Amino acid sequence: MPTRIEDIRNFSIIAHIDHGKSTIADRILELTETISERERRNQVLDDMDLEREKGITIKSKAVRLLYKTDNGGQYIFNLIDTPGHVDFSYEVSRSLAACEGALLVIDAAQGVQAQTIANVQMALENNLNIILIINKIDLSTANPERVREEIKKIKGLENSPIFLTSAKDGRGIKEVLDAIVQYIPHPRGSGDKPLQALIFDSVYNSYQGSIVYLRIVNGTVKPGMKIQTMSNKKTYEVTETGIFSPKRKKVDQLSVGDVGYLTAGFKDITLTKVGDTITDAIHPSEQRLPGYKKVSPVVFCSMYPVENDDYHNLKYALEKLSLNDSAISYMAESSPALGFGFRCGFLGLLHMEIIQERLEREYQIQLIATTPSVVYRVHLKDKEIIEINNPSSLPEVNTIDFIEEPFIELTVVLPSQFLGGIMELVQDRRGIFKNLEYLDQDRARLVYYLPLNEIMLDFYDRIKSISKGYASLDYQIINYQASPLTKVDLLVNQDVVDNLSFICHKDKAHERARKLVENLKTVIPRQMFDVPIQAKINQKIIARSTVRALKKDVLAKCYGGDITRKRKLLEKQKAGKKRMKKVGKVEIPQEAFMSVLKIE
Amino acid sequence: MNFIKLGLYIHIPFCNAKCPYCSFFSIVAENELIKRSYLDALKKEINIYRQKYPETVIRSIYLGGGTPTTLSGPLIVEILEICYKNFKIDKDIEITIESNPATFDFKKAGIIFQAGVNRLSIGAQSFSNKLLKNIGRIHDKKEILNSYHIARAIGFKNINIDLMFGLPGQTIRQFNKTLEEIVQLHPEHISLYGLSIEPGTPFEKLFEKGILKIPSDDIAYAMYQKAIDFFNNYGYEQYEISNFALPGKYCFHNRIYWKNQPYLGLGASSTSYIKNIRFKNFSDLNQYIYLLVNNILPIESKEILPLKEEMAETVILHLRMMEGLAKSEFIARFKVPIESVFAEQLKRLKEQGLLDDNESHYFLTRKGISLSNIVFMEFLD
Numbered sequence: 001m002p003t004r005i006e007d008i009r010n011f012s013i014i015a016h017i018d019h020g021k022s023t024i025a026d027r028i029l030e031l032t033e034t035i036s037e038r039e040r041r042n043q044v045l046d047d048m049d050l051e052r053e054k055g056i057t058i059k060s061k062a063v064r065l066l067y068k069t070d071n072g073g074q075y076i077f078n079l080i081d082t083p084g085h086v087d088f089s090y091e092v093s094r095s096l097a098a099c100e101g102a103l104l105v106i107d108a109a110q111g112v113q114a115q116t117i118a119n120v121q122m123a124l125e126n127n128l129n130i131i132l133i134i135n136k137i138d139l140s141t142a143n144p145e146r147v148r149e150e151i152k153k154i155k156g157l158e159n160s161p162i163f164l165t166s167a168k169d170g171r172g173i174k175e176v177l178d179a180i181v182q183y184i185p186h187p188r189g190s191g192d193k194p195l196q197a198l199i200f201d202s203v204y205n206s207y208q209g210s211i212v213y214l215r216i217v218n219g220t221v222k223p224g225m226k227i228q229t230m231s232n233k234k235t236y237e238v239t240e241t242g243i244f245s246p247k248r249k250k251v252d253q254l255s256v257g258d259v260g261y262l263t264a265g266f267k268d269i270t271l272t273k274v275g276d277t278i279t280d281a282i283h284p285s286e287q288r289l290p291g292y293k294k295v296s297p298v299v300f301c302s303m304y305p306v307e308n309d310d311y312h313n314l315k316y317a318l319e320k321l322s323l324n325d326s327a328i329s330y331m332a333e334s335s336p337a338l339g340f341g342f343r344c345g346f347l348g349l350l351h352m353e354i355i356q357e358r359l360e361r362e363y364q365i366q367l368i369a370t371t372p373s374v375v376y377r378v379h380l381k382d383k384e385i386i387e388i389n390n391p392s393s394l395p396e397v398n399t400i401d402f403i404e405e406p407f408i409e410l411t412v413v414l415p416s417q418f419l420g421g422i423m424e425l426v427q428d429r430r431g432i433f434k435n436l437e438y439l440d441q442d443r444a445r446l447v448y449y450l451p452l453n454e455i456m457l458d459f460y461d462r463i464k465s466i467s468k469g470y471a472s473l474d475y476q477i478i479n480y481q482a483s484p485l486t487k488v489d490l491l492v493n494q495d496v497v498d499n500l501s502f503i504c505h506k507d508k509a510h511e512r513a514r515k516l517v518e519n520l521k522t523v524i525p526r527q528m529f530d531v532p533i534q535a536k537i538n539q540k541i542i543a544r545s546t547v548r549a550l551k552k553d554v555l556a557k558c559y560g561g562d563i564t565r566k567r568k569l570l571e572k573q574k575a576g577k578k579r580m581k582k583v584g585k586v587e588i589p590q591e592a593f594m595s596v597l598k599i600e
Numbered sequence: 601m602n603f604i605k606l607g608l609y610i611h612i613p614f615c616n617a618k619c620p621y622c623s624f625f626s627i628v629a630e631n632e633l634i635k636r637s638y639l640d641a642l643k644k645e646i647n648i649y650r651q652k653y654p655e656t657v658i659r660s661i662y663l664g665g666g667t668p669t670t671l672s673g674p675l676i677v678e679i680l681e682i683c684y685k686n687f688k689i690d691k692d693i694e695i696t697i698e699s700n701p702a703t704f705d706f707k708k709a710g711i712i713f714q715a716g717v718n719r720l721s722i723g724a725q726s727f728s729n730k731l732l733k734n735i736g737r738i739h740d741k742k743e744i745l746n747s748y749h750i751a752r753a754i755g756f757k758n759i760n761i762d763l764m765f766g767l768p769g770q771t772i773r774q775f776n777k778t779l780e781e782i783v784q785l786h787p788e789h790i791s792l793y794g795l796s797i798e799p800g801t802p803f804e805k806l807f808e809k810g811i812l813k814i815p816s817d818d819i820a821y822a823m824y825q826k827a828i829d830f831f832n833n834y835g836y837e838q839y840e841i842s843n844f845a846l847p848g849k850y851c852f853h854n855r856i857y858w859k860n861q862p863y864l865g866l867g868a869s870s871t872s873y874i875k876n877i878r879f880k881n882f883s884d885l886n887q888y889i890y891l892l893v894n895n896i897l898p899i900e901s902k903e904i905l906p907l908k909e910e911m912a913e914t915v916i917l918h919l920r921m922m923e924g925l926a927k928s929e930f931i932a933r934f935k936v937p938i939e940s941v942f943a944e945q946l947k948r949l950k951e952q953g954l955l956d957d958n959e960s961h962y963f964l965t966r967k968g969i970s971l972s973n974i975v976f977m978e979f980l981d
Contacts, residue, residue: 528952528971552821553973556793556842558920560609560857561624561871563913564878564903567980574977 005257006186010078010215012096014123015105016113016472017085020135023167024105024176025081029246031173032065032077061201062213062259063246067177075181078215078259080200086118086474087348090295091201093122094275097291098200098215098259101129101184103176108134108142108164112150112439114413114474120154129184130160133176138166150439187217187257195219195227195280197254198289202272204323208240210266211248214278215259217289222253226281227264230288231273235281236264269326297329297345298406298452298477299352299372300389302499303359304341306366306590311340317363318342321355328355335499337583337593338368343390349456368594370499374452377404377480392498394487397538403503404480406452409434412463414471416444421466429454430505452477453504488513488542491534492524495584500596514543516596523592526550531586604653604874607660607856608687610642610679611867612668613885616703620736620806623798625869625883626666638868638885639675641892643682645866648897650686656864657688660853661695667723669699673711680715694719694852696760701747702739709754719851720751721760721791726767727778734768735795748785758849760789765827766820767795768812775823776830783834788849792827792842794820821970828969840921841969858921860914868898876910878903907934911941912979915962919955919975924963938962945978 015021065077082088082095096102102123106116123130132151134144144164151157161179165172189196201213221227225238242250243260254260266272275292279285305314315332322328329345346352352372359365375389379401388394410431412422416438423433426448435447455475463471488509490500500520504512513535520533524547535543558566580587613626614635629635649656661683668676676697683689696719697712704722724744726732732740744761751759761782765775782790795814797807806812815823828838836844840858843851856863865872869883879902882888891898905913911934918925930938939946946962949955954968954975968975 528974548818550817550971552794552817552824552970554794554841554970555973556796558841558857558917559854560607560863560865560873561869561880563857563873563917564871564880567909567913567916570973570977571980573973574980577977 005189005191007074008076008078008186008257009101009180009184010080010099010187010257010259011101011103011180011184012080012082012099012128013103013105014082014092014096014119015135016107016110016115016119019105019107019110019113019116020167021105022081024103024133024135024165024173025079027167027170027173028077028079028177029063029065031170031177032067061246062244064243064259067181069178069181073181077180080259085348085350086115086476087346087351089118089122089476090293090347091274092119093126094198094200094291096123096126096128097275097289098198099126099128100187101131101180103131103133103180104160105133105135106147106151108136108144108147109139111143111147111443112154112413113472114411114445115472117154117411117413117445118474118476120156124156130157131176131179131183132157132160132162133165133172134162135165135167137164137171138168146440150443153437153439189216189218189256191218191220191256193218194283194285195221195225195278196285196287196289197221197278199229199272199274199276199278201274202266202269204269205263208263208265210269210272211261211263212266212272212278213259213261214254216254216256218256218285219280220253220255221262221278221280227262227278228281228284229271229273230277230279230284231292232271234271236266238262238264269323273326295327295347296375297327297347297389298375299348299456300343300345300375301352301372302333302335302338302341302343302370302390303356304335304338304368306368308339310365313363314342314359314365314367317359317365318344320363321358325355327351336495337497337499337581337588338590339581341368345389349460368590368597371502371597372456373503374406374456376485376503379404391487391501391503394503397487402482403485404482405485406477407449407479407481408452408455408475409478410448410450410455410473410475412446412448412471412473413439414444414446414467416442418467418471419444419446422446422463422471425462425466426450429459449478451481451483451505486537489536490516490520491532491536492520492583492588493531493586494534495586497583499593509537510542517543517545519596520592521545521547523595524586524588525592527586529585604655604862605657605659605690606653606874607662607853607861607863608658608683609662609664609853609863609865609867609870610668610683611865611870611881612663612665612671613638613868614670615665615667616670616700617736617738620802621795621798623801624666627885629670632672634885635671635675637889639678641889641898642679642867644892644895645897646682646686648892648895649864649866655688657690658683658693659690660693660856662853663695663697663717665698667700667703668697669703669708673708676708676712676717677715680712680717684716694758696721696851696853698723699747700739701743704743704747704750706750706754709750709756713754713756718756719758719760720756721762721789722747722751722787723762724782725762725764726770727781728770728774731767731770731774735764745785748787758789759787760791760851761785761787762791762793764793764795765823766815768814770815770823772819772822772826776826779827779830783831783836789843789845789851790831790836792824792831792844794824794842824970838922841972855921858917860910860917876905878905908941908981910934912981915942915979916976919962919964919972922963922969924957924961926961927957928960942979949975949978 013021013025061081063079067075067077080095080098082092134147163172163176196218197214197216199212199214202210205211222241223238227238228235240263241254242248277289305311318330327347330342333343334340356369373389375387378386380399381401429450431448431450434449437445439445484506485503486506486509487503489496517533517535526547528550530549531547533545534541555566580589614629615626695717697717698721700723727741729740797804831844838844839850862874868881868885868888871880879899881898882900888898915925956965
């Protein structure tokens with residue numbers, strides 16, 4: 001086993017969704033004979049079902065490989081897998097910071113996509129050497145030459161070597177491995193300097209607490225050593241150090257250039273934040289590694305169990321999930337309409353969707369999730385600034401000076417034939433045009449600024465449908481900007497249904513209110529009295545409709561043969577009634593809320 | 601010990617054509633032979649029950665369907681004669697037959713009247729040829745009037761006419777006209793049914809596809825309210841949610857159901873209710889005949905009603921009648937006052953204005969009649 005720092009290569013694989021990142025990783029694992037054929041499952045690094053199904057990697061992982069070159073050289077490869085979605089871009093950037101190089105995978109048929117560009121930018125920011133891989137050349141629709149042309153248009157890739165591969169049949173992978181040795185520099189740093197280790201991930205284990213994945217930038221760490229997390233200056237004693245092969249395997253120490261893990265009795269993962277620096281507590285480094293930031297949720301929604309009895313299961317599930325995902329936040333709340341639930345915060349829409357699915361799948365909890373909201377910065381007249389993530393908690397309008405909302409830079413890569421449709425959509429969502437570039441004759445890259453709020457509802461689906469599935473997008477939050485925003489409340493029989501309140505641009509309030517009122521009218525069953533449904537801004541009603549009183553609910557025929565069947569019908573009707581939620585005097589089936597929240 | 605008084609229902613599962621809204625069990629018979637085999641099976645069924653309940657007294661006979669009058673006159677007579685022969689029959693028994701105007705003529709009317717049928721139910725449904733066509737009836741208005749006048753000429757003194765509202769294409773104005781026409785005939789009894797879209801019927805499919813359009817609930821409600829007032833003005837008493845009659849002409853047989861009293865149902869798909877056990881025959885002609893050929897009762901399912909459910913059904917069924925439920929009746933049957941079982945429900949429904957009571961009875965209010973499902977649901981779990 002090589003031990004010299006010159007023989008280590010630390011790298012990541014980055015790619016747009018479905019371009020073959022995990023399959024490439026599998027082939028690399030095979031060729032380095034790190035794991036046996038018997039152990040091999042497709043996409044070894046992704047071990048959550050959901051990751052397999054969605055074809056994305058949610059949490060980053062690492063694996064240590066031994067590679068022997070044909071001329072007898074031996075190298076240690078540390079492959080750090082990264083999450084493949086914009087919601088996790090901070091995690092991606094920290095994983096990249098633990099590397100010296102990256103393999104950028106591009107689908108030979110689909111070409112450069114929005115995330116490809118975002119990935120390149122992130123890799124360049126971390127000064128990585130990039131090796132380009134045009135993958136899936138086995139496809140009949142593959143067009144590597146076109147992809148080469150597209151790559152030329154991306155700044156910063158001029159000196160990167162390009163390889164053609166088929167991860168499916170293994171073509172080109174060996175060449176990539178040799179390129180890793182040749183093009184990716186070995187780590188630098190000194191074993192004699194005080195310890196500096198970058199945390200790029202952590203997982204929770206009920207026996208050992210938080211297990212920290214790290215890259216040693218300087219110095220050495222071993223069990224028994226006193227260490228400190230630099231963001232909060234807390235001190236711990238290392239209990240175990242190890243590497244990934246690919247399962248965790250104890251080693252005596254980790255030294256400069258190494259990628260591995262350590263445990264030190266961290267009670268939970270909020271103590272081991274991604275991007276933080278671990279140092280020697282006795283001889284601390286003077287400097288933290290750059291790039292650390294506190295990650296806060298940007299998208300919030302309320303989640304309620306469909307069955308009231310599931311509340312405690314939901315609470316337990318959220319506790320469990322947040323053990324391994326410090327980006328989830330949750331707070332108990334209650335609603336007259338939906339019962340007891342939680343206000344939850346996420347890194348983005350995909351993150352939210354994944355958590356909702358995991359709750360439903362792994363914990364078998366059926367959920368009602370409210371429309372997601374961004375975090376608004378409300379500037380009050382008394383100069384106080386408050387952040388709200390729930391429209392219903394917006395203060396009285398006469399106390400508000402102005403409201404700011406998060407803006408994003410949106411990048412869409414698309415066939416140019418769809419430019420008109422997509423631009424129209426984005427403009428309708430308050431988009432501000434920033435840039436348009438052609439990647440080749442018929443593909444373009446479009447950049448807009450727009451409020452994050454505008455992509456919360458029905459945006460991805462619209463993009464996909466307008467572009468027939470060919471557009472890809474990526475975004476990042478850039479800043480907060482003041483907007484003429486207003487809160488709309490929905491009233492059912494004069495009672496505000498707080499879960500249906502929303503904040504939106506003044507010009508869009510009427511339209512959206514009217515739609516919501518009409519939707520509600522169709523899903524609220526008729527009661528024994530007229531039920532007015534209203535939308536209001538402050539005290540002004542801007543839309544209304546009425547669910548007329550139920551007058552007739554009668555079974556005409558009931559003779560000898562009918563009784564059992566009629567009774568069953570009534571029992572069913574009654575069971576439905578029992579499940580209804582009450583808003584004031586009005587009984588509303590939960591499905592009604594669900595369908596309104598969906599339609600929205 | 602086995603002495604029971606029963607209403608007797610006999611199902612005749614044959615029609616000349618299937619109506620697309622109807623969910624009752626019936627088939628279009630391919631030939632007369634199948635009717636013969638059915639009758640033989642029916643005979644066997646009666647035989648088995650005679651041996652099972654030798655002391656049975658029959659209080660009413662109701663030939664329903666299907667369309668009983670698709671049978672020939674002699675076959676209908678044969679059925680009645682088997683009943684007379686095998687069971688003790690109450691003096692002044694009410695014997696009803698359902699008929700379709702297209703399958704009813706002078707000769708048949710005479711034969712069945714002679715055989716003891718004393719109540720005729722005419723499945724008119726509407727007096728508009730257009731609406732009759734819309735709902736797939738095989739007869740027209742002229743045939744309705746013919747049937748009615750034939751029955752009168754033969755001597756029937758107790759005639760019911762079935763009427764429907766909320767039909768596809770029906771307007772309030774059209775319905776009013778039908779009301780006028782029916783009272784001019786002056787039948788003793790009128791059954792008024794709102795069209796309901798039943799599962800498994802062709803109408804259900806058409807309705808779901810949006811091809812079939814029926815009047816809104818509000819219009820159907822207006823028709824129903826109009827009919828109640830209109831019939832009242834002409835001396836018809838609404839004695840049940842869907843039934844109106846001149847004084848003294850309530851249907852005895854159907855009141856057995858609503859009083860939750862025992863009845864025996866014969867024939868395919870029929871239901872019986874004897875001593876808190878409800879059982880139902882197979883709704884499959886071959887199965888029904890095959891089992892009886894082998895001397896096995898063709899019972900498909902059996903349900904023993906727990907006390908609480910029997911109580912609930914007793915309340916619900918009685919409340920279908922405008923007279924409602926006699927408080928003394930409940931005590932006589934269950935040995936406890938109704939208030940000790942359903943106090944909360946009774947209170948709530950009274951507060952909602954759906955139910956009322958006086959010294960002797962609980963009964964639906966006018967509002968409660970139209971919202972009776974909401975009332976009935978309260979008594980169920």
